[in-house]
Amino acid sequence: MKSSDKHEKIIRAAVKVFAKKGFFSARISDIAKAAKVADGTIYLYFNNKFDILISVFDEEIGKFIAQTKKLVDQEETPQKKIEIFALKHLSMAKENKSLAEIIQMELRQSHKLIKEYRKTIFSEYVDIISNIIRQGQEKGIFREDVKPGIAKRAFFGALDEMTRLWVLSPKPPYDIEDTAKQISNMFLIGINSK
Amino acid sequence: MKSSDKHEKIIRAAVKVFAKKGFFSARISDIAKAAKVADGTIYLYFNNKFDILISVFDEEIGKFIAQTKKLVDQEETPQKKIEIFALKHLSMAKENKSLAEIIQMELRQSHKLIKEYRKTIFSEYVDIISNIIRQGQEKGIFREDVKPGIAKRAFFGALDEMTRLWVLSPKPPYDIEDTAKQISNMFLIGINSK
DNA sequence: GGCCGCTAAATGAATAATCATTCATCTGGT
DNA sequence: ACCAGATGAATGATTATTCATTTAGCGGCC
Numbered sequence: 001m002k003s004s005d006k007h008e009k010i011i012r013a014a015v016k017v018f019a020k021k022g023f024f025s026a027r028i029s030d031i032a033k034a035a036k037v038a039d040g041t042i043y044l045y046f047n048n049k050f051d052i053l054i055s056v057f058d059e060e061i062g063k064f065i066a067q068t069k070k071l072v073d074q075e076e077t078p079q080k081k082i083e084i085f086a087l088k089h090l091s092m093a094k095e096n097k098s099l100a101e102i103i104q105m106e107l108r109q110s111h112k113l114i115k116e117y118r119k120t121i122f123s124e125y126v127d128i129i130s131n132i133i134r135q136g137q138e139k140g141i142f143r144e145d146v147k148p149g150i151a152k153r154a155f156f157g158a159l160d161e162m163t164r165l166w167v168l169s170p171k172p173p174y175d176i177e178d179t180a181k182q183i184s185n186m187f188l189i190g191i192n193s194k
Numbered sequence: 195m196k197s198s199d200k201h202e203k204i205i206r207a208a209v210k211v212f213a214k215k216g217f218f219s220a221r222i223s224d225i226a227k228a229a230k231v232a233d234g235t236i237y238l239y240f241n242n243k244f245d246i247l248i249s250v251f252d253e254e255i256g257k258f259i260a261q262t263k264k265l266v267d268q269e270e271t272p273q274k275k276i277e278i279f280a281l282k283h284l285s286m287a288k289e290n291k292s293l294a295e296i297i298q299m300e301l302r303q304s305h306k307l308i309k310e311y312r313k314t315i316f317s318e319y320v321d322i323i324s325n326i327i328r329q330g331q332e333k334g335i336f337r338e339d340v341k342p343g344i345a346k347r348a349f350f351g352a353l354d355e356m357t358r359l360w361v362l363s364p365k366p367p368y369d370i371e372d373t374a375k376q377i378s379n380m381f382l383i384g385i386n387s388k
Numbered sequence: 389g390g391c392c393g394c395t396a397a398a399t400g401a402a403t404a405a406t407c408a409t410t411c412a413t414c415t416g417g418t
Numbered sequence: 419a420c421c422a423g424a425t426g427a428a429t430g431a432t433t434a435t436t437c438a439t440t441t442a443g444c445g446g447c448c
Contacts, residue, residue, distance in 0.1 A: 006424095022304035024218040028408060029426095038425040040410075049408065101304065110216035110299040119362060150368060150376050153359060154352035161351025162344070168313055174344060182344050190384035200397090222434060223400095232399040234436075243434070392447085399440070406432085414425070 007045045010035045011059060014052045019098035023053055023106045050113065053106065057117065060099050064092055065125055072128060078136035079188055085129065086159055086180040093163040094176055101167045104160075126156045133191070143193045155187050201239045204229045205253060208246050213292035217247055217300045244307060247300060251311065254293050258286055259319055266322060272330035273382055279323065280353055280374040287357040288370055295361045298354075320350045327385070337387045349381050 013035035017026045028049060032039045046052045068088050075081045093100040107118050129152035136142035162179055207229035211220045222243060226233045240246045262282050269275045287294040301312050323346035330336035356373055 019304070025305065027406090032426095039408090040426065041424055043409070044423070105302050105304040108299050108302040110213070110295065111219065115362065146380070147368075147376060150356070150373060151380065153355045154377050154380060157351035157353070157355025157358075158348035159351070161347045161354065164351075165347060168309060174341075179344055182341060183348050186340070186345065186348060186384035187380070188384075189386075190380035190382075192383075221432090226400095233434090234400065235398055237435070238397070390448095392445105394444090394446105395442100396444105397440105397442080399438105401436105401438100403434105403436075405434090408429105408431090410427105410429075412425105412427100415421100415423090417422100418420090 006035075006037060006041065010037065010042055010045055010052070011056055013037075014056055015060065015098045015102060018053065018056065018106060019101040023049075023109070054113075054117065056099075056102065057107065057121065060096075061103065061121060064099075065121075065128075068125070069128060072132065078132050078139065078141055081132045081135075082129075082155070082188060083180065083184045085132070086155075086184040087177065089159045090162060090176050090180050093166055097167065100163055104164055104167050126152045129155055136191075141193060142191045146191045151187075151191060155183075158183050158187070200229075200231060200235065204231060204236055204239055204246070205250055207231075208250055209254065209292045209296060212247065212250065212300060213295040217243075217303070244305075248307070248311065250293075250296065251301065251315065254290075255297065255315060258293075259315075259322075262319075263322060266326065272326050272333065272335055275326045275329075276323075276349070276382060277374065277378045279326070280349075280378040281371065283353045284356060284370050284374050287360055291361065294357055298358055298361045320346045323349055330385075334387060336385045340385045345381075345385060349377075352377050352381070 010031065014026075014031050017030045017034050020026075021030065028042060029039050031052070032042055035042075042052070046055065068085065071084050071088055072081045075084050107114065107121075109115075130148040133142055133146065133148040133151055137144055137146070137148075162174075162183065165173065204225065208220075208225050211224045211228050214220075215224065222236060223233050225246070226236055229236075236246070240249065262279065265278050265282055266275045269278050301308065301315075303309075324342040327336055327340065327342040327345055331338055331340070331342075356368075356377065359367065
């Protein structure tokens with residue numbers, strides 16, 4: 001078996017196990033069992049338990065951010081960009097519930113390492129929003145007195161909170177597209193210049 | 195020494211220790227030392243480590259929610275209620291940073307017990323918002339097509355995300371009152387009926 | 389007032405359980 | 419026959435929890 005296969009298998013298993021039990025309560029042997037691999041094998045691919053978590057973030061979240069950027073770039077108007085961002089964010093939570101759960105739960109830990117990591121990755125993501133807002137302001141579409149640094153967090157926070165609701169509930173209580181529309185609308189009206 | 199003193203002392207110590215090290219990394223002996231009490235004493239007042247965390251939530255967050263409700267009730271218009279809610283939320287994060295940190299980090303754990311607890315306590319809190327929105331809709335101040343269930347989360351999420359920023363940074367990068375104004379404005383415009 | 393005896397509260401060393409990590413051994417492919 | 423990769427039992431460290439022992443406060447008694 002090619003080594004990359006095992007790496008992948010372990011990451012996938014870890015996503016499930018972390019989502020189910022949380023990072024601290026998850027045992028290496030749980031992940032090993034889920035990946036159908038011996039406990040020790042995990043240490044051939046990862047330095048330690050933490051390293052697994054960080055790898056999950058890096059690889060899975062990295063992919064997601066790249067996809068989002070691409071989608072946003074394809075849209076013409078700032079309004080459309082905001083809408084597609086909201087839709088992509090919420091769809092991801094629905095389609096990849098385990099990962100969403102991990103981001104919701106584990107990326108919030110107060111552990112120093114995670115704290116640092118989170119700052120970087122969150123910034124990269126929410127800065128997509130502030131860039132859109134600045135573009136919109138330059139075009140005179142969004143109000144000048146809106147501070148992109150605050151607005152980006154308000155918008156992200158709103159989406160993130162909806163995600164939390166889904167992660168906690170067995171079934172999405174609202175329709176994804178409706179919700180994305182509703183939230184981006186509210187936000188767009190809130191920062192509109194006319 | 196009255197027994198209630200010790201209970202209080204342990205809770206206070208736990209808030210600090212949990213905020214600093216996180217629940218899982220915090221040792222009972224850390225809390226005992228911070229409370230100037232023997233390790234075993236803690237078990238005279240709490241059943242186990244988890245019980246300490248839950249007590250922190252119950253007692254401290256309970257107080258906070260009660261205060262918020264009272265403040266909101268004192269305001270006349272739905273707009274003012276929204277504004278005061280935002281201000282109270284952000285002020286609390288500034289004045290009681292350790293507790294805010296614990297709410298941000300530990301109340302998001304994926305542990306079953308915490309998950310359940312969180313549902314209840316968050317609902318109680320965000321329902322303050324949806325009630326305001328419904329009142330506003332009845333008076334014709336807020337748009338009818340806004341769903342209170344979504345809007346309440348969008349608004350709470352926005353505030354929560356600003357809190358996260360402060361918890362992560364050594365100093366609040368924005369002025370509390372400005373931020374509260376900016377966010378409630380954006381939200382109020384976004385749901386306004388005219 | 390000082391002295392007992394009693395009980396609740398407090399102590400912290402010892403226990404016991406849990407797991408991350410290691411490493412001596414094995415295996416399948418070439 | 420070789421060896422990179424895989425194995426999983428054993429190790430060792432960590433800590434939540436327990437409990438035998440100590441301490442402190444208090445009421446009654448001389």
